[in-house]
Amino acid sequence: MNDSRIYFDKELSWLSFNERVLQEAADPAVPLIERIHFLGIYSANLDEFFRVRVANIRRKALVAIATSEDTSSKENQEQRLLDQIIEKVQSLTYKFQPIAIQAFNELAQHNIELLFNDEKSKVFKKQLSGHQKKWLKTFFEHQVIRHITPIIISSNTQLANCLDDDGIYLLVGLKQTENVQYALIEIPREEVNRFIILPKEADESMQRIVMLDDVVHYFLDDIFSGIFEYEDMDAYSVKLTRDAEYDLNDELDESLLDKMSKGLKQRLKAVPARLGYDRHMPEHMVKFLRKALKIRDTNNLVPGVRYRHFKDFLGFPNLGGPSLEKQDLVALESKRFLAFNNVFEAISHQDVLVYYPYYRFRHFTEFVRQASYDPLVRSIKINIYRVAKNSEIIHSLIEAVKNGKHVTVVVELRARFDEQANIEWAKRMKDAGIQVEFGIESLKVHSKLCIITRMENERLVRYAHIGTGNFHEKNARIYTDFSLFTKHKEISQEVDNVFSFIAHSYKRFRFNHLIVSPLTSRRKTYQLIDNEVAIAESGQPASITLKVNNLVDKGLIDRLYRASSAGVKIRMIIRGMCSLIPGIKGVSENVEIISIVDQFLEHPRVMLFNNRGAQSLYISSADWMERNIDQRVEVGCPIYDPVLKTRIIEILELQFKDNQKARIVNQAQDNQYVKQGNARPVRSQIAIYNYLKAQEHLDKKALKKME
Numbered sequence: 074m075n076d077s078r079i080y081f082d083k084e085l086s087w088l089s090f091n092e093r094v095l096q097e098a099a100d101p102a103v104p105l106i107e108r109i110h111f112l113g114i115y116s117a118n119l120d121e122f123f124r125v126r127v128a129n130i131r132r133k134a135l136v137a138i139a140t141s142e143d144t145s146s147k148e149n150q151e152q153r154l155l156d157q158i159i160e161k162v163q164s165l166t167y168k169f170q171p172i173a174i175q176a177f178n179e180l181a182q183h184n185i186e187l188l189f190n191d192e193k194s195k196v197f198k199k200q201l202s203g204h205q206k207k208w209l210k211t212f213f214e215h216q217v218i219r220h221i222t223p224i225i226i227s228s229n230t231q232l233a234n235c236l237d238d239d240g241i242y243l244l245v246g247l248k249q250t251e252n253v254q255y256a257l258i259e260i261p262r263e264e265v266n267r268f269i270i271l272p273k274e275a276d277e278s279m280q281r282i283v284m285l286d287d288v289v290h291y292f293l294d295d296i297f298s299g300i301f302e303y304e305d306m307d308a309y310s311v312k313l314t315r316d317a318e319y320d321l322n323d324e325l326d327e328s329l330l331d332k333m334s335k336g337l338k339q340r341l342k343a344v345p346a347r348l349g350y351d352r353h354m355p356e357h358m359v360k361f362l363r364k365a366l367k368i369r370d371t372n373n374l375v376p377g378v379r380y381r382h383f384k385d386f387l388g389f390p391n392l393g394g395p396s397l398e399k400q401d402l403v404a405l406e407s408k409r410f411l412a413f414n415n416v417f418e419a420i421s422h423q424d425v426l427v428y429y430p431y432y433r434f435r436h437f438t439e440f441v442r443q444a445s446y447d448p449l450v451r452s453i454k455i456n457i458y459r460v461a462k463n464s465e466i467i468h469s470l471i472e473a474v475k476n477g478k479h480v481t482v483v484v485e486l487r488a489r490f491d492e493q494a495n496i497e498w499a500k501r502m503k504d505a506g507i508q509v510e511f512g513i514e515s516l517k518v519h520s521k522l523c524i525i526t527r528m529e530n531e532r533l534v535r536y537a538h539i540g541t542g543n544f545h546e547k548n549a550r551i552y553t554d555f556s557l558f559t560k561h562k563e564i565s566q567e568v569d570n571v572f573s574f575i576a577h578s579y580k581r582f583r584f585n586h587l588i589v590s591p592l593t594s595r596r597k598t599y600q601l602i603d604n605e606v607a608i609a610e611s612g613q614p615a616s617i618t619l620k621v622n623n624l625v626d627k628g629l630i631d632r633l634y635r636a637s638s639a640g641v642k643i644r645m646i647i648r649g650m651c652s653l654i655p656g657i658k659g660v661s662e663n664v665e666i667i668s669i670v671d672q673f674l675e676h677p678r679v680m681l682f683n684n685r686g687a688q689s690l691y692i693s694s695a696d697w698m699e700r701n702i703d704q705r706v707e708v709g710c711p712i713y714d715p716v717l718k719t720r721i722i723e724i725l726e727l728q729f730k731d732n733q734k735a736r737i738v739n740q741a742q743d744n745q746y747v748k749q750g751n752a753r754p755v756r757s758q759i760a761i762y763n764y765l766k767a768q769e770h771l772d773k774k775a776l777k778k779m780e
Contacts, residue, residue, distance in 0.1 A: 083625040083650045088161045089742040090649040093670040099172045106397040113387030123314045123347040183393035190287040213292045220261035232365040236313040241382045244311045247303035267385045280392045309354040314347040404433040408772040424714040425558040434549035438465045444525045445473035452479040455523040461546040471505040481508045485518045513578045520708040535565035539710040541677040552676040555692045588709035594702045602632045609640040616642040618681040623650040623696040637663040648675045666738035671758045731757035
């Protein structure tokens with residue numbers, strides 16, 4: 074059976090995931106402002122997709138041409154995939170436009186109007202009052218024009234170097250007889266809010282919002298008149314998306330930190346992965362852009378909606394009250410932590426599990442904060458992959474050094490799109506006296522570990538944290554992730570061993586409890602799957618339950634196909650990419666897959682193996698991708714506490730009962746919702762919150778009995 078029959082292309086699978094995001098923007102049950110925010114999420118996702126995945130496919134095609142005499146089959150394979158991607162993106166763009174228009178039209182029902190202006194409709198001239206036009210002109214003169222310096226394009230202009238990857242531009246054509254002078258204007262959206270709220274008239278109930286893009290376009294004459302002579306003017310939006318990869322040279326006399334800084338500069342000059350432009354742009358302007366940017370491949374050109382950088386709509390203001398936005402759940406407090414004087418007493422009593430964002434991230438920040446001044450604490454070690462802009466965690470680590478603790482921080486400088494922030498944090502922590510390490514140059518450190526050593530009764534005791542998500546206060550309000558706090562002697566020792574492996578990768582360590590990439594993950598996961606196969610072949614019930622963000626590793630997929638063929642019942646929750654195709658006769662008949670897209674981003678990785686009823690359960694930082702299994706430092710941790718194990722399993726069961734936000738992942742990749750039928754409606758994220766709230770009530774009663 075050929076690959077296309079049993080493996081779905083991961084890039085096309087990812088586009089199906091982003092279509093699920095677009096479905097949320099179209100769902101009338103989702104509050105209106107949240108639907109507009111989902112349009113922004115969809116757009117942000119697509120930008121990153123082109124910067125990373127599409128750019129990578131083009132790079133592979135170039136490598137194939139450069140390294141092989143017979144490149145036709147490889148080149149055609151990559152080109153066919155690119156064609157399929159562009160076709161799918163275009164179809165999604167056609168879906169996007171009416172969904173966006175519908176959402177903006179519905180704003181009027183709540184006395185909010187988003188006005189879009191162009192030369193044909195002349196909305197500003199027709200609909201704005203004299204007072205509003207005067208206000209807008211004053212606003213432009215005082216707040217906007219000072220941030221605009223046009224780039225006048227000549228034959229010597231290196232246009233590619235003038236376009237920032239994250240910028241939105243107007244390409245302006247100043248016409249004088251037969252000549253056209255082109256100029257480039259960047260929309261100053263970093264300096265000025267992109268959504269401008271107009272003052273209301275005294276007799277008006279309608280609140281109006283205009284786009285900064287339109288304001289700049291409306292006042293273009295104020296920018297160019299008196300400096301240039303022209304008879305007519307055209308202006309259309311342009312956005313460049315670059316290849317997000319970068320090359321690091323192999324000079325041995327440079328530190329990784331210096332290399333990363335150079336790599337970021339190289340990104341600014343990287344090859345364009347996509348040029349987005351207003352579909353109404355005249356052909357002569359499109360030709361000019363292609364020539365100026367040296368774009369030969371038409372797949373790099375994406376005509377689309379007029380308003381580029383739609384991801385800014387993630388910040389679209391709500392002027393209509395709380396009913397138009399999601400109602401935030403009040404984050405829970407863990408009674409297992411609150412019942413004790415400090416975090417160490419709580420963890421000593423029993424393992425503690427919290428599940429963000431249902432629980433407050435404060436439980437982890439307290440873990441670090443209390444360690445920073447506890448006189449019994451000797452050292453703190455932590456991995457940093459992504460952290461918040463004003464990180465409480467790093468602040469506590471700096472304070473810990475002042476209190477005489479030995480602090481080691483492993484900073485991953487190659488966390489995509491967070492490289493510059495991590496470089497700055499690394500410098501700041503070094504200056505504060507923290508021992509900063511950059512891990513293993515050939516491997517990204519993606520594990521979510523923290524280990525604290527404490528002197529208790531004249532011996533060192535380790536307290537470990539193993540999680541599925543980053544130590545990022547903001548993300549913890551959006552991403553669902555598990556955090557385990559444990560004093561388990563062997564597990565905490567093995568967590569410490571992971572830090573030793575990162576510092577001294579040439580040393581070898583035995584891991585009997587943790588599953589560690591790249592050392593044991595593939596072998597151990599194969600063993601866990603094969604064990605279920607053996608159980609099924611012996612005629613006993615066998616099952617695997619898996620929750621990951623992405624499933625694309627062919628070795629693991631083949632193992633799952635074998636398990637399905639042997640009669641192992643496999644259920645999976647895959648948020649994003651999924652190359653495994655369920656329902657193939659004789660291959661994957663025993664596989665069922667759903668994907669959940671809702672208010673929170675589903676992010677934890679969980680593995681559950683029936684194991685003859687003993688139920689082996691793991692949480693992990695690793696997706697089932699080759700890079701996570703073989704090319705990164707990742708950690709999976711068993712859950713031994715029976716109460717916590719039951720809690721995670723029941724959370725998974727609630728997700729499999731979801732009939733509101735769950736979609737079926739099938740061969741057609743058509744994102745059908747799980748049918749409700751006669752069952753009661755279950756929206757798993759809300760059901761999980763209510764479940765955890767009830768569990769906290771039971772924990773409180775149990776702890777009170779112990780007093």
